[in-house]
Amino acid sequence: MTKNITAHEDTLYLDGEYTEHGQCFKAETQSILLLSSYCSKIQLSLVLVTKVCLNKGQLKNGIQVPDDCFSSIENKLDHEIPSCIRDCRLPAVCSSDQTNIYSGLCTVLRFVLKRAANMSADVGNKSKLLSLLGHRLYCLKACSEVSPRTKMCEIHMPLIVNNALSDTKRNNEIDIPEGIVLFENLMKQPVVIHNMDKRQRVLLQKLDKSIGNEPIKDSLISKKEKQVVWTKDLPQLEHVFAEGVDFSISDICIFPCVHYFLKTTNISLIKDKIPGILKWYKRMKVLPRLKTALFKCGESFLHFENDGGEKLDSHPESNGTEVIELATGENSEDKKDGKKRIEMTIRRDLPALLQKFNLYNIAVEFSKFNEDEILLEWKSFPKELHPIEGELSSLRAMRKCHQIENLAHVVKNIAKEGDRIVDFCSGGGHVGIVLAHLLPNCKIILVENKEESLDRARARISALKLNNITIYQCNLEYFRGSFEIGVALHACGVASDMVVQTCISRKASFVISPCCYGKVRNCHWINYPQSKLFRRIPVLFEESLLLGHAADKTSWNFENKHAVEGKLCMGLVDVDRMNAAKEHGYNTELYTMQPHTCSPKNNMLVGIAPAL
Structure with missing residues (x-):
């Protein structure tokens, strides 16, 4: 099935892998195809990106490309797609001018749904589609590092299908995938919604x-x-759908994964372990529009024994306390030795921890710039370049100017003509837009997952007529392109460490100013402490977290006792970060931004990548 792509049209790129059984798509592709079918008409061109090798997985068929949903359809090999798409994770949407890319399952689902709603001439249909995004259109908006719901939909659930596609065997009698466990436990929890x-x-x-x-x-x-x-x-209230009591985009997202699991599992062996999921699946079957969408995708609902027995609106007597146990889970560091952890407190435990660092001669030393040397001529710049154009108050804009000056000073000194510079967690593009103006011969890339922030950035970029900026709306880990310098201004918590690790993995230099030190957490690719130095002491995860919480006890009164202590703790957290980078051959320097009053979070980490 191939139709020619129309010029000057946004294009949706989906993973189009084939197996020996024919066209069998990954979970992410199936979810987007189902949503597209549900929306009926999507004014997007579709490209199915196919790898040369064929998998030999267990997966057979599944949701297919619906007819007449897309304006055009093509199959292409990986090397035939634009480089800006190869630089990110599929699924992805690319604008016709290739300056705006949307990457990742949840981001693309939201894009497709909003595109369908905005293009609908029927006001009622537009309202129904937008209602799938829930209260204030927030459904699946938060990134997976912050939202457990997004993480379940975007990371855990797709593995159910993707493991089968990659020929990962599963014992139907005993093995319940983690995504199914998380969803079943969610369905047993009390509902919490805004209009509860x-x-x-x-x-x-x-x-x-x-x-x-x-x-x-x-x-x-x-x-x-x-x-x-x-x-x-x-x-x-009882959990009726994934987000509570209303059908939403989350339900469409996870449906292909649950559908495949139920289709390939002996339900009679585990039905007592997944009553919430079975009830949810029965509710999905009574949604006419979803039934039609599924049929257009070449699939149909499953039928089980006694399928019509239980009323869908009944209220179970169970108090919902029974929860399936996972073999492993988040924050497993709390349970490794089987002992219950006592939460550490700043007042009780911080003095001993600081003394511990003194005993091991762990010192914090800050460098700083001459304020006159880093100043930018803001008055001579186009007005759209000033942070106040990003809808900041005058006071915040002035502080933002000082923060940008510190980062820009370092980047200007290390950047070479033709370098690709990535502004991670870019927000409204305050840093990246200034760098694009100062370094016209460099390519600037903004990576951010917040739609509203990027809307403001696009307006400023258009007004400035900058042609050296590309925008990626996605999680920072979904950007996979090469680059020479990574920057981040006040990336929250673990995001700062993800930026550093991304730079290290691409052998790129980094210039970052961390924020929200107390929000660090172990995740699938970051563990604290990070450096061998701190692990040898040893510094425990709980102690790293305690340092982070103490580092957030800062204030605008910089001479305050808590502010001084907070500055020390910020420094210790950053010493761990810097030593982790040094272990990969980086030359590092820890700065205090000037003037130091530009922010209570005024640390800046600079890492120069080793020469290749």
Whole structure:
């Protein structure tokens, strides 16, 4: 199935791997195809990127490309697609001028849905589609490092299908994938939504009307007799869909994965372990539009024994406390020795930890620039270049100017003509846009996952007519291109370390100013402490976290006792970061940005990559 791509049209790139059984797509591709079918008409060109080698996985068929959803369809090999797409993880969307790229499952799902809604001439249909993004259109908006829901949808669930595609064997009798475990546990948790009280009172009215028709608990009868029902007395809402009580894009995202799992599993052996998922799947079957979308994708709902027995609106007697145990999980460092950890506190435990660093002669030394040497001529710049054009207050804009001056000074000194410079966690592009103006012969890349921030950046870039900037809306780990310098201004918590690790993996220099030290956490590719020096002492994970929390006890009164202590703790966290970089051959320097009053988080880490 091939149609010619129309020029000047945004293009959707999906992984189009084949197996010996025919066209069998990865989970991410299946989720986007199902959503596209649900939306009916997507004004996007589709490119299925196919690898030369054929897999020999267990997966057979699955969701296919729906007819008449895309304006054009092509199959291409990896080397035939634009380099800007090869520089990121599929799925991805590329603008016609190749200056705006959207990468990652959740980002692309949201893009496709919003594109379909905005292009719909039917106001009612537009409203229904946008409702799939939930309250304030936030559904699947947060990155997987921050949101457990996004992580489940984007990381854990796709493995169910992708492991089968890569020929990973699964024992149907005993092995329940982690994504299924997480989803089942989610369905057993109490619902928490923004308009929860209102929804609970609607449920109470329904329960009141059921008196006389069905037996209900005495406690509910007593509620009916009350003239005033307190919030604490309202009935608990049941998880109906992934996000709570409303069908959303999350349900469409995970459906292909759950569908495949149920299709290839002996349900009779595990049905008592996944009652929430089975009930969810039955609810999905009564959604006409989803049924039609699934049919257009070449699939149909599964039917189980006694499929029509249980009412979908019934309320289980279970209190939801039973949870499937995982063999391994997040924060496993808390359970390695089987001992319950006592949370460390700044008041009780920080003095001993600081003394520990003194005993091992771990010192913090800061360098600083001459303030006059780093100043930029803001008055001579186009007005759109000033941070105040990024919707900052005048005071914040002035501080942002000082912060940018420190980073830009270092980058200008180490950048060479033709270098690719990546502004990670770029926000509205305050640093990257200035660098694009100062270094017109360098290629600047903005990487950010917040839509609103990038909208502001695009407006400023357009006004300045800058032609050396490319924007990637995605998680920073989804950008996979090569570059020479990575920068980040106040990347939050673990994001700062992800930037450093990304730079090290590409053998690129880095210039970053960390933020939110207390929000560090072990994740799938960062573990604390990071350096061999700190591990030899040893510094425990809990102690790294304690340092981070103490580092956040800063204030605008820089002579305050807590601010001085916070500055020391920031330095110690950054010493760990710098030593980890040194172990990879980097020359490093720790600076205090000038003037130091530009931010309480005024540390700046510079790492010069070793010569190749």
